[in-house]
Amino acid sequence: MEKIRIFLSVSNLRVIKRIKNKDSIELGYEVRTSKKESNHILINYFNIYPLFSSKYLDFLNWKNIFEMKINKKYKEKEGTNLLISLKCSMNNNRNKFNWEHLNNFWKI
Numbered sequence: 548m549e550k551i552r553i554f555l556s557v558s559n560l561r562v563i564k565r566i567k568n569k570d571s572i573e574l575g576y577e578v579r580t581s582k583k584e585s586n587h588i589l590i591n592y593f594n595i596y597p598l599f600s601s602k603y604l605d606f607l608n609w610k611n612i613f614e615m616k617i618n619k620k621y622k623e624k625e626g627t628n629l630l631i632s633l634k635c636s637m638n639n640n641r642n643k644f645n646w647e648h649l650n651n652f653w654k655i
Contacts, residue, residue: 548576555585586613601641603648608633 552560561577580586590613593606612621612633620626636643 548578552578555580555588556582557585583617597648597651599649599652601644604641604644605637608637 548560552558555578557578557580559579561579563573563575563577565573565575567573580589590610593610597603598606612630615621615626615630621630
């Protein structure tokens with residue numbers, strides 16, 4: 548995880564401890580990108596080495612949101628509506644799935 552932190556030029560690595568139920572604890576790590584440079588590194592990485600789950604669809608939403616931020620499209624009413632729509636359809640809120648990206652799974 549330290550190598551990932553350095554690769555992404557991120558200053559903090561955070562340990563996450565989630566209690567799933569009274570008998571189960573989930574441990575994990577979080578590397579959070581916030582700098583434009585770090586986000587570009589991450590986008591380039593996932594463009595070369597894509598995710599193959601619904602997280603790929605979340606990545607595409609996140610990438611669109613990032614590009615809207617860079618281009619300041621979120622300041623326009625249409626952009627704000629799109630940003631909200633993208634954000635509200637990520638992770639557990641996703642109800643539309645497109646699995647076409649899996650057609651390239653074995654071509655890597």
